[in-house]
Amino acid sequence: MNTYKCLHFKYIDMQQLLDTAEKIRTMEIRGAGRIAEAASAALRDYVLRIKVTNIKDFNKKVDEAANILIQTRPTAVSLPNAVQLTKRHTATEVSEAREEILRNADRFLEQAGQALEKMGEIGAKRIHDGDVIMTHCNSHAALSVITTAFEQGKDISVIATESRPRRQGLITIKELNDHGIPTTLIVDSAVRYCMKDVDTVIVGADAITINGALVNKVGTSQLALAANEARKNLLCVAETFKFSPKTIQGDMIDIEERSPEEVIDSDILAGMPNVKVKNPAFDITPAEYIDMIITEVGAFPPQMAYTIIKEHLGWEFTKMG
Incomplete structure (x- = not known):
């Protein structure tokens, strides 16, 4: 039960x-x-x-x-x-x-x-007229920047990943379409191929660690690596409450492993006893691949993660359980 x-x-x-x-x-x-x-x-x-x-x-x-x-x-x-x-x-x-x-x-x-609203206004300043933006998964924070820039009259378009296995990218393209923003859907494995057409990568966050590393939907690190190779900026958009105080004490962030049934039908898998499925929901992007973190209190380099945690979450080392 x-x-x-x-x-x-x-x-x-x-x-x-x-x-x-x-x-x-x-x-x-x-x-x-x-x-x-x-x-x-x-x-x-x-x-x-x-x-x-x-x-x-x-x-x-x-x-x-x-x-x-x-x-x-x-x-x-x-x-x-x-x-x-x-x-x-x-x-x-x-x-x-x-x-x-x-x-x-x-x-x-x-x-x-x-x-x-605040993140949208701050992040939109980083978007230029004519930009092609790549995004991943379905992040309201990332979309706030994209839609704000579009509403400001900037001529932009978006490349959105499918974001398997749960295909959250389909939610993203629906929201972008409803805003009237020209959008192209790609499979996740086409990220590197399409990066040549991109000006800026914008993603959300599920967690940000004390050293500025980004924990986000699996596949984010692939975008970051491809963007770094192609010398394209990667912006992370995240509220201050997505920063992790416990990482100051050395705690690691657990990467959630989800059901194999999200990837393959259980009946099919049952017929292949030598096959197992690994389905991590998130991956970790190193701070050196992130150009800027956009928060509601300003834009910061990832190296300032400690300052965000201390000043805006207000948790000292001894107060964290």
């Missing part, structure tokens, strides 16, 4: 939160930013339903709910960051703690909504 369905019977007051957790796990809710917002909202709504008077019991329930959300997607750093930013409080009374968490969630959701 599914873990979350089992939990439903044990924690009946968590139904809505468990539903959100399941949607995140199965990628019904996808994209690092959208995952973060959904988790923050789910925790906020759950806190409203907690019926305890003891602060220790309250904190235990909040931690329990937070862990359920965090465990759904191990790579998307935006998820634990959003949960931690939402749940932290200094209150000693339940009513005060509840109010503080609600304020945290409302603030996070408001800032997350504003971040896309």
